[in-house]
Amino acid sequence: MPAVVVAITVFALFALGYIYYSRYLAEKVYALDPAFVTPAHELADGIDYVPTNKHVLFGHHFTSIAGAAPIVGPAIAVFWGWVPALLWIVIGTIFAAGVHDFGALAVSVRHKARNIGSLTADVISPRSRILFLCIIFFLLTLVNAVFAVVIGNLFVAFPGAVIPIFVEIPLAIAIGQYIYRTKSPALVPSIVGVIALYFLIWVGHHNPIELTALADALGMAPRDVWIVIMFVYTFIASRLPVWLLLQPRDYINSHQLFIALGVTFIGVLVGMDRIVAPAFRGDLPEGSPNIFPFLFITIACGAISGFHSLVSSGTTSKQLDKETDARHVGYVGALGEGSLAMASVLAVSAGVAATRVEWDALYPTYGDASAGATSNFVNGIAQFASNLGVEFTLATVFAAVVVVSFAATTMDTGVRLQRYIVQEIATILNWKRLSRSLTAAGLIAVAVPLLLALMPGSDDRGFAFGTLWRLFGTTNQLTAGLALAVVAVWVTKRMRNPIAILAPMVFLLVMTTWALIIQLGEFWDAPERWVLVPLDLVILVLALWLIVEAGIALRRSLADRRTGPRADAGEGDAMDTTRPSARDDQG
Amino acid sequence: MTPAMPNSPGTSPSHRILLVRPWNMPDGVGAGCCGGGSTKGLCVATGHEAPHGDPRFRERAGWDAFAEMYLAVKDTVRGRADLEVVDPRNHLYLLPVLFGDARRRGVERWQALRSALRSPGYAAIIVDGRTVSSGTLRTPEEAVRLIEAALADALAAGDRRRV
Structure with a gap:
């Protein structure tokens, strides 16, 4: 089947989801009110709280959520066939991600724009604050470990990407300084930055850098050397002010995001590549993970x-x-992320191979599918770019640079955020020294994922994505489950039908818990991965804790519904002073 | 009682004022899924709800001047113009809007394009596609004065066109 047909069909389904389902959510579930005074108006401070045009805000929101993660999951999941992967992306995006992203936004707006962490404490229970922090701690740890391995693998597979990625750092700083000092418009310098980056891609393509000799001298694998370098870099980068490196690099990255999406979809249209991957894979090799529940945690973002x-x-x-x-903003943002995931499916099912035999050679086992995921994506995108006249090998460097740029920025941010989480947990535990030391918190933020990425057995093909990625997927889905629980309680308290939120929440929690239990058995049986047993166990305990907390909160809110609001309603309830009128509630 | 919202449905101000954020004060970032929001110190932790006094968000102190200017302009133009604050990177939004606004003022195509490309500078103030200030973060009083003058000019130009 031509990939372009799939792309058009998915876009059409997304459009229907937006027109009908998001309208249902807006009117019947979240009961949005155009006259409600949003926190942006009520608390306008010109810094955080600023009423913003919805198209502008969509741009800011989308560039904050789109990146490398929705690329990796689908690139692995086509192992089960491209149809199940795409179905989960389409159904998940329309009925789960849209509900979740939109709902988190709606509930936050009705609570003075507070973040989901503090809402969890108010809406679910004060205990769940520590639950939230623990889930985020594991989420960020796994994100940082996985993306370090992504970058290490890509630098080894595409050594031409090394020069552009590392020269991008001083380039971004120089552009930032230029804009800062001259106070000039950002358009021309950032376009110059993108052009310079593409020139560097050409330079890197002709001057690949490999660390084989250094790795031999250190007695390490080249990939592991890159992983160490990346963590040293992120530790330093996370200590720099965001305006010095992160922001100017984001100027270049945001251009790259749209260029990569454009190249993908125009390349698909021009090349009319056909999908050669099997629609459904009935002949899975023995020992492969089952599609239930693993498809649903392999593709998390997207x-x-x-x-x-x-x-x-x-x-x-x-x-x-x-x-x-x-x-x-919320629903279309989710559709945008789903589009990125679809691009990944097309790249690894149509772009990466010209025949079924070629494709089968790339995806013989789940381990190979996992190990080769990012390389397959890079080669697939390179094929689409070559449809537009770019030399294929040069295009692979281009695609690798896109993925590494996003992964590196995610690591920068992940380590930066993890420091705050470590300090927050230390404050709760009354560990004063740690709670006050940014350096100590930063070292923990770097050391834990570094050890995970280099743990014994990590050199096994498929470790990063076959194992760590699945754990990342489970924690990401747990975070989504927690947010959906907050939204469901809020909707229930407002006398609305919460089924649209409960359905994806229950589905996610079942899939997550199921996967954690299976994985626990797998890790137990593999002595070289003993480290992952306690990790999996802790996440499983968090999942069960979340289920209990969500159940209690929902039961309480249902009881409130029957008896009217409690006198001891929490802050979140008290703040929700803008409940819709009785007429609305009956609507 | 629900206070009236500026620019709420039913009112249709005929002018558009764009305030371009200082470049080190953007909103979203191209940081990627599971990494977004770094620029403003994404509030994942409950203790970071009020980061103004937090030394980890030190760079925010410099944003207060822009905030004061924004609030002054907002109060001044309430109901008379659409006021939008835009990230300087948001070229996908800025360029068509600036081009369109300039064309509506009767500016020729090529001139409108040049103006659109040059406009979104540091802390720029743009009224109906016309840059009234760029490269300097204006005080609230200066900003209000510049905007009032630009709106008066626009009004006069509109009258001339109607005549």
């Missing part, structure tokens, strides 16, 4: 990602001009 609730409630909700804009 179908539903708990991290989006942090963006929705952390920054976006503070800028919503009208409450009804939440539909456009």
Whole structure:
């Protein structure tokens, strides 16, 4: 089947989801009110709380949620066939991610734009604050470990990407300094930055850098040397002010995101590549993970990602001009992420191979599918780019640079955020020294994922994505489950039908818990991966804790519904002073 | 009682004022899924709800001047113009809007394009596609004065066109 047909069909389904399902959510479930005074107006401070045009806000929201994660999951999951992967992306995006991202935004707006972490404490229970912090700690640890391995693998497989990635750092700083000092418009310098980056891609293509000799001297694998370098870099980068490196590099990255999406979809249209991957894979090799539950945690970002609730409630909700804009910003943002995941499916099912035999050679086992995921994506995108006249090998460096740029920025941010989480947990535990030391917190933020990425057995093909990625997927889905629980309780308290939220929440928690239990058995049986047993166990305990907390909170809110609001309603209830009128509630 | 919202449905101000954020004060970032929001110190932890006084968000102190200017302009133009604050990177939004606004003022295509490309500078103030300030973060009083003058000019130009 031509990939372009699939792309058009998916876009059409996304459009239907937006037109009908998001309208249902907006009117019947979240009961958005165009006259509601949003925190952006009520608390306008010109910094965080600024009423913002919905199209502008969508751009800010989308560039904050889109990146490398929705690329990796689908690139692995086509192992089960491209149809199940795509179905989960489409159904997940329309009925889970849209509900989640939109809902987190809506609930936050009704609570002074507070973030999902503090809402969890108020809406679910005060205990769940530590639950939230623990889930985020593991989420960030796994993100940093996995993306370090992604970068290490890509630098080894595509050594031409090394020069552009490392020269991009001083280049970004120089551009930032130029804009800062001259106070000039950013357009021309950032375009110059992108052009310079593409020139560096050409330079890197002709001057690949490999660390084989250094790795031999150190007695390490080249990939592991890159992993260590990346963590040293992120530790230093996380100590720099964001305006010095992170922001100017984001100028270049945001251009890259749109260029990569454009190249993919125009390349698909021009090349009319056909999907050669099997629609459904009935002949799975023995020992392969079952599609249930593993498909649903392998593709997290791209179908539903708990991290989006942090963006929705952390920054976006503070800028919503009208409450009804939440539909456009939150729901369409999720559709954008789903589109990125679809691009990944097309790249690894149509772009990466010309025949079924070639494809089978790339995806013989789950381990190979996992180990080769990012390389397959890079080669697939390179094929689409070559449809537009770019030399294939040069195009592979281009695609590798896109993935590494996003992965590196995610690591920068991940380590930066992890320091705060470590300090927050230390404050709760009354570990004063750690709670006050950014350096100590930063070292923990770097050391834990570094050890995980280099743990014994990590050199096994498929470790990063066959194992760590699945753990990352489970924690990401747990975060989504927690956010959905908050939204469900809020919707229930407002006398609305919460089924649209409960359905994805229950599905996610079942899949997550099921996967954690299976994985626990797998890790137990593999002595070289003993480290992962306690890790999996802790995440499983968090999942069960979350299920209990969500169950209690929902039961309480249902009881409140029957008896009217409690006299001891928490802050979150008290703040929700803008409940819809009785007429609305009956609507 | 629900206070009236500026620019709420029913009112249709005929002017558009764009305030371009200082470049080190953008909103979203291209940081990627599971990494977004770094620029503003994404509030994942409950203790970071009020980061103004938090030394980890030191760079935010410099943003207060922009905030004061924004609040002054907002109060001044309430109901008379659409006021939007835009990230300087948001070229996908800025360029068509600036081009369109300039064309509506009767500016020729090529001139409108040049103006659109040059406009979104540091802390720029743009009224109906016309850059009234760029490269300097204006005080609230200066910003209000510049905007009032630009709106008066626009009004006069509109009258001339109607005549």
